[in-house]
Amino acid sequence: MRPKDFEKEEAIxxxxxxxxxxxxxxxxxMQKLAKEANISPRTIYIKYENKEDLLIKLFIDEVLGNYEKAVLEGFEETMNFEEGVRKIWLNTFKYFKSNRQSYILMxxxxxSPLLNKAFKERNINEGDFFAPVHRFLKRNIKNGTIKSFPIGVLRALLFAPLLDLSNEYFEYKERPKQIITEKVLSDCCDAIIEGIKL
Amino acid sequence: MRPKDFEKEEAIxxxxxxxxxxxxxxxxxMQKLAKEANISPRTIYIKYENKEDLLIKLFIDEVLGNYEKAVLEGFEETMNFEEGVRKIWLNTFKYFKSNRQSYILMxxxxxSPLLNKAFKERNINEGDFFAPVHRFLKRNIKNGTIKSFPIGVLRALLFAPLLDLSNEYFEYKERPKQIITEKVLSDCCDAIIEGIKL
DNA sequence: TTAGTAAGTAAACGTTTGTTTACTATTAAA
DNA sequence: TTTAATAGTAAACAAACGTTTACTTACTAA
Structure with a gap:
């Protein structure tokens, strides 16, 4: 049997x-994609059922998967609150900084209605990603370290501004004076932690 | 001359x-849109140059315009910091709550690369929207009421979590126990204000 | 009352879409 | 060296795409 060509899969x-x-x-x-990858359209259909299947697998495996891996690098759920949050902040910003594609796809x-539909059909919910972070947050609520918000709310408060800040970084990338410096990022992180701690 | 039928324009x-x-x-x-609106495809081209033009005008006028109007209702840039921020929070949440469509489009x-391109071509930047809020923030920095972050950073810290919270509201809408109660929303707002004040 | 004009329609234009058919190439196992 | 099976290709399919052409309708100003 002829083996799959993984280079082609990666190119797609x-x-x-x-x-x-x-x-x-x-x-x-599909035709544009095939042309740019120098393959026949049929080849895509060997690896994916159809366009919808391609898009969903692309998003779950490549976008969400890589994002999670980058964000959790060096993070331990046993870290103290400030240390853990700061680690995630720096990881996330570093990832998006060198990877604008991921920001846009995120x-x-x-x-996307398509992806929301796919998540529902497959019973995937946000808790399936970043499980260590969720346990980390729950522990710190029990500890009495931070205010007792629902996990989804804490996630919004702690990490939602990060995406906007990454975008701000891109917007001003070409300008002479960088706005999102390491100091600003660190101060932002402090401000948010300050508001959430008990 | 036959006058324009504004009902058709609104339907589109x-x-x-x-x-x-x-x-x-x-x-x-365009054909699907025309069919659902019970008009000829040609009619869309009387009101919009092409599909791109339709999408851009749709987004700038309907989505951004209505959003800004809803968020700024009853907001005065002379309000004190807590009062002003709380007003915007409640307005925004109320708007998205009854208007999930706008959340998704936002x-x-x-x-969207298309919309980002359009913004650049037309020299529209984020500062053109929510000008009263920007002046409000600048005044409170000068006052010494809040920390001196760049405006874009403040906007991220203060308002980015709101979009995620609105989504959280939808996710749990059908469930018996509502997670985003008025109390939770108010406490979130407090937490963020606390972190940003000097 | 009528002439002029923009709004609107039905049907079609050539392209591109997602996907498939019919075929060839390449490899592991027998 | 042959066989069986999957990977891959070139070319095509009907359907749908954005847009236009040729025409009709409805209203205003003279």
């Missing part, structure tokens, strides 16, 4: 992500 | 928004 994924991020999902077609995931 | 806009929010931008076609706007 990376080129698809590039087109979505740079030209928008509405401009991703935002896209929040609004 | 509201149906287009519905399709984008419920089925995704990739499923909005998120879409953040990721």
């Amino acid at each position: 994924r990376s080129i698809a992500l590039r087109i979505i991020a740079e030209e928008g999902l509405e401009n991703l077609s 935002q896209y995931g929040k609004s | 806009r509201s149906i287009a928004l519905r399709i984008i929010a419920e089925e995704g931008l990739e499923n909005l076609s 998120q879409y706007g953040k990721s």
